[in-house]
Amino acid sequence: MAKDIFVYIDHFQGEALPASWEAVGAARSLAESLGGDVAAILVGENVGDLAEQAIQYGADKALHVEDASLADFRPEPFSSIVAKIASDADVLLMPTSGRTRELAAMVGVDLDTGVIPDVIEMDTADGAIMAIRPIYAGKLLSKVTIPVNRPQILTLRSRAFPKPEPDSNRSGAVEGVEVEIEQPVTEVTGYGETEAGVSLSDAAVIVSGGRGTANNPDLEPPADITDEKEQEIWRAQQGFKLIGELADVLGGAVGASRAAVDAGYIPYSHQVGQTGKVVSPDLYIAAGISGAIQHLAGMRTAKTIVAINKDPDAPIFKLARFGVVGDLFDVLPPLTEELKNR
Ligand SMILES: Cc1cc2nc3c(=O)[nH]c(=O)nc-3n(C[C@H](O)[C@H](O)[C@H](O)COP(=O)(O)OP(=O)(O)OC[C@H]3O[C@@H](n4cnc5c(N)ncnc54)[C@H](O)[C@@H]3O)c2cc1C
Numbered sequence: 001m002a003k004d005i006f007v008y009i010d011h012f013q014g015e016a017l018p019a020s021w022e023a024v025g026a027a028r029s030l031a032e033s034l035g036g037d038v039a040a041i042l043v044g045e046n047v048g049d050l051a052e053q054a055i056q057y058g059a060d061k062a063l064h065v066e067d068a069s070l071a072d073f074r075p076e077p078f079s080s081i082v083a084k085i086a087s088d089a090d091v092l093l094m095p096t097s098g099r100t101r102e103l104a105a106m107v108g109v110d111l112d113t114g115v116i117p118d119v120i121e122m123d124t125a126d127g128a129i130m131a132i133r134p135i136y137a138g139k140l141l142s143k144v145t146i147p148v149n150r151p152q153i154l155t156l157r158s159r160a161f162p163k164p165e166p167d168s169n170r171s172g173a174v175e176g177v178e179v180e181i182e183q184p185v186t187e188v189t190g191y192g193e194t195e196a197g198v199s200l201s202d203a204a205v206i207v208s209g210g211r212g213t214a215n216n217p218d219l220e221p222p223a224d225i226t227d228e229k230e231q232e233i234w235r236a237q238q239g240f241k242l243i244g245e246l247a248d249v250l251g252g253a254v255g256a257s258r259a260a261v262d263a264g265y266i267p268y269s270h271q272v273g274q275t276g277k278v279v280s281p282d283l284y285i286a287a288g289i290s291g292a293i294q295h296l297a298g299m300r301t302a303k304t305i306v307a308i309n310k311d312p313d314a315p316i317f318k319l320a321r322f323g324v325v326g327d328l329f330d331v332l333p334p335l336t337e338e339l340k341n342r
Pocket residue numbers: 209210211212213215216256257258259260271272273274275276277287288289290291292293294295298308309310311314326327328329
């Protein structure tokens with residue numbers, strides 16, 4: 001029997017996460033093997049344009065719920081709307097993001113079903129879906145087979161599935177849906193850098209720095225910085241400047257280890273790892289990062305890993321495809337210069 005495959009289009013103030021379109025592409029592949037239509041769900045204020053884009057990326061129809069009270073994401077009203085629209089869905093896909101972690105769980109409760117989070121591969125066999133997801137901080141891959149006989153919710157890791165090319169000639173039904181909207185009990189008063197800055201999850205290239213960024217005793221802090229901790233932070237900032245320059249040349253984003261974040265070298269929004277962002281870039285360059293298991297949990301699915309570390313025994317070299325044993329302050333400037341010249 002043909003299956004109804006729904007995709008929740010996650011967006012930040014009307015701008016879709018690229019992973020939302022990757023999820024539409026994945027839904028299209030499921031529809032091809034299971035049969036059925038792909039329906040995109042959009043919730044927000046002025047999301048009509050996104051609904052049109054969903055059709056271009058491969059949805060057969062796009063259902064949008066619009067209201068001024070939905071301008072900002074809040075889990076309670078969004079989950080009750082998505083659960084109402086997707087109550088007859090066989091499969092509901094979402095990109096994995098901070099928002100959908102809450103949303104998927106709450107919709108799962110409303111629809112009395114489970115959630116398979118952070119899927120990196122998906123296939124079908126005999127009408128069932130097989131999903132692969134990392135477990136135990138990425139040390140193992142778990143294969144889950146689910147019969148599609150009740151709503152199944154899966155969230156898909158960003159950049160794990162190909163993003164389809166939009167086709168402006170594609171047509172489909174765009175329908176406004178009227179549903180009762182719960183008034184949110186919370187108020188959004190503003191956004192910090194975490195939400196508005198470069199998205200690590202979508203970056204094809206990430207250059208990350210760790211505690212090693214502060215380790216350059218030859219750098220003399222300005223005379224007015226006398227406190228030892230502040231001197232350390234100042235040194236790390238010089239290290240992160242080199243990291244930022246390399247990231248700029250490669251059109252990438254800047255990541256960091258938790259040690260760097262905890263020490264105040266760089267804001268938390270840059271943290272990669274088990275308790276930070278989970279990323280899958282094409283290229284991940286780790287400079288001055290030892291390669292603790294909690295860091296690896298966030299980047300081990302990167303396609304190519306390059307490590308720069310003074311210590312030849314640093315665990316990061318076990319995972320890296322290319323390794324440079326050296327001081328990041330010596331290695332990064334000529335590397336950036338060489339790439340600039342190319
Ligand atoms: C529950 C829990 C959750 C955690 N979550 C995370 C997480 O999400 N992300 C994360 O990153 N960590 C996380 N951690 C912390 C993790 O265990 C490590 O402490 C942390 O990753 C270490 O960061 P680091 O590699 O920058 O520092 P270090 O381990 O101190 O390594 C610094 C490295 O820099 C090298 N180095 C020093 N100077 C230079 C130089 N000049 N040039 C080149 N190399 C140099 C050293 O050889 C060393 O290998 C978590 C820990 C716990 C307990």
